[in-house]
Amino acid sequence: MKLAVLTSGGDAPGMNAAIRAVVRRSIFDGIDIFGVSHGFHGLIEGSIERMGLSSVADIIHRGGTILRSARSPEFFTSHGRERAIAQLRRYRIEGLVVIGGDGSLRGGLALARLGLPVAVVPATIDNDMFGTDICIGFDTATNTVIQAIDRLRDTATSHERIFVVETMGRHAGFLALTAGLAGGAETILVPEVAWDMAALCQRLLRGLERGKAHSIIIVAEGAASGADIARRVGDVTGLDTRLTVLGHIQRGGSPTAQDRVLGSRLGHRAVELLLLPDAAHMVGLQAGFDVSVRLHEVMDQRPCLDQRLYDLAQVLAI
Numbered sequence: 001m002k003l004a005v006l007t008s009g010g011d012a013p014g015m016n017a018a019i020r021a022v023v024r025r026s027i028f029d030g031i032d033i034f035g036v037s038h039g040f041h042g043l044i045e046g047s048i049e050r051m052g053l054s055s056v057a058d059i060i061h062r063g064g065t066i067l068r069s070a071r072s073p074e075f076f077t078s079h080g081r082e083r084a085i086a087q088l089r090r091y092r093i094e095g096l097v098v099i100g101g102d103g104s105l106r107g108g109l110a111l112a113r114l115g116l117p118v119a120v121v122p123a124t125i126d127n128d129m130f131g132t133d134i135c136i137g138f139d140t141a142t143n144t145v146i147q148a149i150d151r152l153r154d155t156a157t158s159h160e161r162i163f164v165v166e167t168m169g170r171h172a173g174f175l176a177l178t179a180g181l182a183g184g185a186e187t188i189l190v191p192e193v194a195w196d197m198a199a200l201c202q203r204l205l206r207g208l209e210r211g212k213a214h215s216i217i218i219v220a221e222g223a224a225s226g227a228d229i230a231r232r233v234g235d236v237t238g239l240d241t242r243l244t245v246l247g248h249i250q251r252g253g254s255p256t257a258q259d260r261v262l263g264s265r266l267g268h269r270a271v272e273l274l275l276l277p278d279a280a281h282m283v284g285l286q287a288g289f290d291v292s293v294r295l296h297e298v299m300d301q302r303p304c305l306d307q308r309l310y311d312l313a314q315v316l317a318i
Protein backbone atom coordinates (compact mmCIF):
# COMPACT_ATOMS: atom_id res chain seq x y z
CA MET A 1 0.00 0.00 0.00
CA LYS A 2 1.11 3.57 -0.67
CA LEU A 3 -0.01 6.63 1.30
CA ALA A 4 0.97 10.28 1.27
CA VAL A 5 0.90 13.10 3.79
CA LEU A 6 0.81 16.88 3.37
CA THR A 7 0.38 19.97 5.55
CA SER A 8 -1.69 22.85 4.30
CA GLY A 9 -2.80 26.36 5.30
CA GLY A 10 -1.35 28.17 8.30
CA ASP A 11 1.29 26.13 10.10
CA ALA A 12 0.70 25.10 13.71
CA PRO A 13 3.11 23.83 16.36
CA GLY A 14 2.74 20.05 16.62
CA MET A 15 2.32 19.47 12.88
CA ASN A 16 5.75 17.86 12.85
CA ALA A 17 4.74 15.46 15.60
CA ALA A 18 1.74 14.49 13.45
CA ILE A 19 3.88 14.00 10.32
CA ARG A 20 6.28 11.86 12.34
CA ALA A 21 3.42 9.71 13.63
CA VAL A 22 1.97 9.26 10.11
CA VAL A 23 5.34 8.23 8.70
CA ARG A 24 6.32 5.92 11.54
CA ARG A 25 2.93 4.23 11.85
CA SER A 26 2.92 3.65 8.08
CA ILE A 27 6.39 2.14 8.07
CA PHE A 28 5.45 0.03 11.10
CA ASP A 29 2.68 -1.48 8.94
CA GLY A 30 4.90 -1.96 5.87
CA ILE A 31 3.20 0.89 3.98
CA ASP A 32 5.20 3.05 1.55
CA ILE A 33 4.75 6.63 2.74
CA PHE A 34 5.31 9.75 0.63
CA GLY A 35 5.59 13.37 1.75
CA VAL A 36 4.07 16.12 -0.39
CA SER A 37 5.76 19.47 0.11
CA HIS A 38 3.99 22.87 0.04
CA GLY A 39 0.48 21.54 0.61
CA PHE A 40 -2.07 21.23 -2.19
CA HIS A 41 0.06 23.48 -4.38
CA GLY A 42 2.92 20.97 -4.13
CA LEU A 43 0.50 18.14 -4.85
CA ILE A 44 -0.56 19.80 -8.11
CA GLU A 45 3.09 20.37 -9.03
CA GLY A 46 4.07 16.81 -8.11
CA SER A 47 6.44 17.75 -5.25
CA ILE A 48 6.23 14.24 -3.83
CA GLU A 49 9.03 12.26 -2.18
CA ARG A 50 9.29 8.93 -0.44
CA MET A 51 9.83 9.27 3.29
CA GLY A 52 11.76 6.99 5.60
CA LEU A 53 12.27 6.66 9.34
CA SER A 54 15.13 9.16 9.24
CA SER A 55 13.03 11.75 7.34
CA VAL A 56 11.18 12.38 10.58
CA ALA A 57 14.03 11.97 13.06
CA ASP A 58 14.65 14.87 15.40
CA ILE A 59 11.50 16.84 14.52
CA ILE A 60 9.04 16.17 17.34
CA HIS A 61 10.19 19.26 19.24
CA ARG A 62 10.26 21.59 16.24
CA GLY A 63 7.58 24.13 15.38
CA GLY A 64 6.43 24.75 11.80
CA THR A 65 6.22 21.89 9.33
CA ILE A 66 9.10 20.06 7.67
CA LEU A 67 6.81 19.49 4.68
CA ARG A 68 6.31 23.27 4.27
CA SER A 69 2.85 24.70 3.79
CA ALA A 70 1.01 26.91 1.35
CA ARG A 71 -2.41 28.24 0.49
CA SER A 72 -3.42 27.15 -3.03
CA PRO A 73 -6.25 28.94 -4.86
CA GLU A 74 -5.57 26.74 -7.94
CA PHE A 75 -6.46 23.61 -6.01
CA PHE A 76 -9.97 24.94 -5.56
CA THR A 77 -10.57 24.87 -9.32
CA SER A 78 -11.64 21.60 -10.94
CA HIS A 79 -8.56 21.73 -13.20
CA GLY A 80 -6.31 22.04 -10.13
CA ARG A 81 -7.94 19.09 -8.40
CA GLU A 82 -7.69 16.92 -11.52
CA ARG A 83 -3.98 17.70 -11.74
CA ALA A 84 -3.62 16.74 -8.07
CA ILE A 85 -5.37 13.40 -8.61
CA ALA A 86 -3.24 12.72 -11.69
CA GLN A 87 -0.06 13.24 -9.63
CA LEU A 88 -1.27 10.82 -6.98
CA ARG A 89 -2.05 8.23 -9.67
CA ARG A 90 1.44 8.68 -11.13
CA TYR A 91 2.88 7.53 -7.79
CA ARG A 92 0.11 4.94 -7.27
CA ILE A 93 -0.79 6.61 -3.98
CA GLU A 94 -3.99 5.13 -2.55
CA GLY A 95 -4.73 7.44 0.35
CA LEU A 96 -3.83 10.87 1.71
CA VAL A 97 -3.39 12.35 5.18
CA VAL A 98 -4.09 16.10 5.16
CA ILE A 99 -2.88 18.01 8.21
CA GLY A 100 -4.28 21.53 8.59
CA GLY A 101 -7.25 23.76 9.33
CA ASP A 102 -10.50 24.67 7.70
CA GLY A 103 -9.18 25.04 4.13
CA SER A 104 -7.41 21.69 4.45
CA LEU A 105 -10.68 20.09 5.45
CA ARG A 106 -12.34 21.53 2.35
CA GLY A 107 -9.44 20.34 0.18
CA GLY A 108 -9.56 16.88 1.74
CA LEU A 109 -13.29 16.60 1.13
CA ALA A 110 -12.87 17.70 -2.50
CA LEU A 111 -10.37 14.88 -3.08
CA ALA A 112 -12.51 12.37 -1.19
CA ARG A 113 -15.41 13.26 -3.52
CA LEU A 114 -13.18 12.30 -6.42
CA GLY A 115 -12.79 8.85 -4.85
CA LEU A 116 -9.52 9.23 -2.96
CA PRO A 117 -9.44 7.86 0.62
CA VAL A 118 -8.62 10.86 2.84
CA ALA A 119 -7.97 11.38 6.56
CA VAL A 120 -7.80 14.97 7.81
CA VAL A 121 -5.84 15.82 10.96
CA PRO A 122 -7.07 19.10 12.54
CA ALA A 123 -4.22 21.53 13.11
CA THR A 124 -4.78 25.25 13.57
CA ILE A 125 -3.97 27.71 16.33
CA ASP A 126 -7.48 29.14 15.79
CA ASN A 127 -8.94 25.89 17.21
CA ASP A 128 -12.04 26.46 15.10
CA MET A 129 -12.75 23.00 13.71
CA PHE A 130 -15.99 21.20 14.41
CA GLY A 131 -15.79 17.54 15.50
CA THR A 132 -12.79 17.79 17.79
CA ASP A 133 -12.42 19.33 21.23
CA ILE A 134 -8.99 20.66 20.37
CA CYS A 135 -6.76 21.18 17.33
CA ILE A 136 -3.01 20.70 17.10
CA GLY A 137 -1.19 23.97 17.79
CA PHE A 138 -3.81 25.60 19.97
CA ASP A 139 -2.18 24.78 23.28
CA THR A 140 1.24 26.04 22.22
CA ALA A 141 -0.18 29.25 20.77
CA THR A 142 -2.23 29.83 23.92
CA ASN A 143 0.89 29.51 26.03
CA THR A 144 2.75 31.89 23.72
CA VAL A 145 0.03 34.50 24.17
CA ILE A 146 0.02 33.98 27.96
CA GLN A 147 3.78 34.54 28.09
CA ALA A 148 3.34 37.77 26.17
CA ILE A 149 0.55 38.93 28.50
CA ASP A 150 2.66 38.15 31.58
CA ARG A 151 5.50 40.25 30.21
CA LEU A 152 3.24 43.10 29.19
CA ARG A 153 1.65 43.06 32.63
CA ASP A 154 5.03 43.90 34.19
CA THR A 155 5.50 46.98 32.07
CA ALA A 156 1.80 47.87 32.21
CA THR A 157 2.00 47.94 36.03
CA SER A 158 5.23 49.91 36.10
CA HIS A 159 3.82 52.63 33.87
CA GLU A 160 0.18 52.37 34.91
CA ARG A 161 -0.90 51.92 31.33
CA ILE A 162 -3.63 50.22 29.36
CA PHE A 163 -2.29 47.52 27.04
CA VAL A 164 -4.26 46.30 24.05
CA VAL A 165 -3.02 42.92 22.82
CA GLU A 166 -4.21 41.72 19.41
CA THR A 167 -4.20 37.97 18.92
CA MET A 168 -4.82 35.89 15.80
CA GLY A 169 -8.26 34.41 15.16
CA ARG A 170 -9.94 35.64 11.98
CA HIS A 171 -13.30 34.07 12.63
CA ALA A 172 -12.92 32.58 16.09
CA GLY A 173 -12.06 33.80 19.56
CA PHE A 174 -10.88 30.55 21.18
CA LEU A 175 -7.27 31.69 21.37
CA ALA A 176 -8.10 35.17 22.69
CA LEU A 177 -10.60 33.85 25.23
CA THR A 178 -8.46 31.02 26.62
CA ALA A 179 -5.28 33.11 26.78
CA GLY A 180 -7.20 36.10 28.14
CA LEU A 181 -8.72 34.03 30.91
CA ALA A 182 -5.42 32.34 31.76
CA GLY A 183 -3.57 35.66 31.57
CA GLY A 184 -6.06 37.49 33.82
CA ALA A 185 -7.02 40.04 31.16
CA GLU A 186 -9.51 42.71 32.21
CA THR A 187 -11.36 42.68 28.88
CA ILE A 188 -11.57 40.09 26.10
CA LEU A 189 -13.05 40.91 22.69
CA VAL A 190 -13.94 37.99 20.42
CA PRO A 191 -15.85 37.85 17.13
CA GLU A 192 -18.56 35.64 18.63
CA VAL A 193 -19.69 38.09 21.32
CA ALA A 194 -21.02 41.61 20.69
CA TRP A 195 -19.22 44.37 22.58
CA ASP A 196 -19.66 48.04 23.12
CA MET A 197 -16.94 50.70 23.28
CA ALA A 198 -18.74 52.91 25.83
CA ALA A 199 -19.23 49.98 28.22
CA LEU A 200 -15.62 48.88 27.72
CA CYS A 201 -14.33 52.35 28.62
CA GLN A 202 -16.65 52.67 31.60
CA ARG A 203 -15.35 49.40 32.92
CA LEU A 204 -11.75 50.58 32.54
CA LEU A 205 -12.48 53.84 34.37
CA ARG A 206 -14.31 51.97 37.16
CA GLY A 207 -11.26 49.75 37.60
CA LEU A 208 -9.05 52.81 37.77
CA GLU A 209 -11.30 54.46 40.38
CA ARG A 210 -10.97 51.50 42.69
CA GLY A 211 -7.19 51.57 42.38
CA LYS A 212 -6.30 49.30 39.44
CA ALA A 213 -2.89 50.39 38.21
CA HIS A 214 -3.26 48.99 34.72
CA SER A 215 -5.51 47.00 32.39
CA ILE A 216 -4.98 44.38 29.70
CA ILE A 217 -7.44 44.20 26.81
CA ILE A 218 -7.20 41.14 24.56
CA VAL A 219 -8.67 41.54 21.08
CA ALA A 220 -9.03 38.69 18.62
CA GLU A 221 -8.21 40.06 15.15
CA GLY A 222 -11.65 38.98 13.94
CA ALA A 223 -13.40 41.08 16.62
CA ALA A 224 -11.74 44.41 15.86
CA SER A 225 -8.45 45.96 14.91
CA GLY A 226 -6.22 46.31 17.97
CA ALA A 227 -4.95 49.65 16.63
CA ASP A 228 -8.49 50.97 16.40
CA ILE A 229 -9.34 49.82 19.93
CA ALA A 230 -6.15 51.32 21.39
CA ARG A 231 -6.80 54.67 19.69
CA ARG A 232 -10.44 54.85 20.73
CA VAL A 233 -9.78 53.73 24.33
CA GLY A 234 -7.01 56.34 24.59
CA ASP A 235 -9.29 59.06 23.18
CA VAL A 236 -12.33 58.24 25.33
CA THR A 237 -10.59 57.60 28.66
CA GLY A 238 -7.55 59.84 28.29
CA LEU A 239 -5.51 56.93 29.69
CA ASP A 240 -2.03 56.11 28.46
CA THR A 241 -2.69 53.24 26.05
CA ARG A 242 -0.29 51.02 24.11
CA LEU A 243 -0.81 48.33 21.47
CA THR A 244 0.95 45.00 20.92
CA VAL A 245 0.06 42.94 17.85
CA LEU A 246 1.37 39.43 18.45
CA GLY A 247 1.01 38.31 14.83
CA HIS A 248 2.87 35.29 13.54
CA ILE A 249 4.86 34.89 16.76
CA GLN A 250 1.78 32.93 17.85
CA ARG A 251 2.26 30.35 15.11
CA GLY A 252 5.89 29.51 15.84
CA GLY A 253 7.86 27.87 18.61
CA SER A 254 8.47 24.45 20.03
CA PRO A 255 5.18 22.60 20.62
CA THR A 256 4.03 21.96 24.19
CA ALA A 257 3.82 18.42 25.53
CA GLN A 258 0.08 18.51 24.85
CA ASP A 259 0.54 19.38 21.17
CA ARG A 260 3.25 16.75 20.71
CA VAL A 261 1.06 14.06 22.24
CA LEU A 262 -2.01 15.23 20.30
CA GLY A 263 -0.05 15.29 17.03
CA SER A 264 1.27 11.80 17.72
CA ARG A 265 -2.16 10.38 18.58
CA LEU A 266 -4.03 11.95 15.68
CA GLY A 267 -1.33 11.23 13.08
CA HIS A 268 -1.29 7.59 14.14
CA ARG A 269 -5.09 7.37 14.07
CA ALA A 270 -5.21 8.90 10.58
CA VAL A 271 -3.16 6.03 9.17
CA GLU A 272 -5.34 3.48 10.96
CA LEU A 273 -8.37 5.06 9.28
CA LEU A 274 -6.84 4.88 5.83
CA LEU A 275 -6.43 1.13 6.30
CA LEU A 276 -10.23 0.85 6.44
CA PRO A 277 -12.39 0.96 3.32
CA ASP A 278 -14.19 4.16 2.38
CA ALA A 279 -12.08 6.60 4.41
CA ALA A 280 -13.28 10.19 4.18
CA HIS A 281 -12.86 11.27 7.76
CA MET A 282 -11.39 13.78 10.10
CA VAL A 283 -9.73 12.44 13.22
CA GLY A 284 -10.16 14.30 16.48
CA LEU A 285 -10.26 14.19 20.22
CA GLN A 286 -13.59 14.16 22.07
CA ALA A 287 -13.77 13.86 25.86
CA GLY A 288 -10.23 12.49 25.86
CA PHE A 289 -10.82 9.78 23.25
CA ASP A 290 -9.52 9.57 19.66
CA VAL A 291 -12.51 9.72 17.36
CA SER A 292 -13.21 9.96 13.65
CA VAL A 293 -15.99 11.96 12.05
CA ARG A 294 -17.11 11.93 8.42
CA LEU A 295 -15.80 14.89 6.44
CA HIS A 296 -19.11 15.91 4.95
CA GLU A 297 -20.63 15.98 8.44
CA VAL A 298 -18.11 18.46 9.82
CA MET A 299 -17.80 20.57 6.69
CA ASP A 300 -19.35 24.03 7.03
CA GLN A 301 -19.92 23.53 10.75
CA ARG A 302 -18.34 25.78 13.33
CA PRO A 303 -17.65 24.92 16.95
CA CYS A 304 -19.30 27.24 19.46
CA LEU A 305 -17.29 29.36 21.81
CA ASP A 306 -17.94 28.28 25.38
CA GLN A 307 -20.13 31.10 26.71
CA ARG A 308 -19.55 29.88 30.29
CA LEU A 309 -15.82 30.43 29.86
CA TYR A 310 -16.49 33.93 28.53
CA ASP A 311 -18.81 34.72 31.45
CA LEU A 312 -16.23 33.35 33.88
CA ALA A 313 -13.57 35.65 32.45
CA GLN A 314 -15.95 38.59 32.86
CA VAL A 315 -16.72 37.71 36.50
CA LEU A 316 -13.08 37.22 37.45
CA ALA A 317 -12.06 40.51 35.83
CA ILE A 318 -14.53 42.45 37.96
Ligand code: F6P
Binding pocket: 010, 101, 124, 125, 126, 168, 169, 170, 221, 251
Ligand atom coordinates in the same frame (compact mmCIF):
# COMPACT_ATOMS: atom_id res chain seq x y z
O1 F6P B 1 -5.78 30.28 10.37
C1 F6P B 1 -4.64 30.48 11.12
C2 F6P B 1 -4.20 31.93 11.06
O2 F6P B 1 -3.05 32.04 11.84
C3 F6P B 1 -5.25 32.94 11.47
O3 F6P B 1 -5.40 33.09 12.85
C4 F6P B 1 -4.73 34.19 10.80
O4 F6P B 1 -5.72 35.14 10.60
C5 F6P B 1 -4.20 33.65 9.50
O5 F6P B 1 -3.88 32.30 9.73
C6 F6P B 1 -3.03 34.39 8.94
O6 F6P B 1 -2.72 33.84 7.72
P1 F6P B 1 -1.38 34.13 6.91
O7 F6P B 1 -0.26 33.45 7.65
O8 F6P B 1 -1.64 33.54 5.58
O9 F6P B 1 -1.21 35.61 6.93
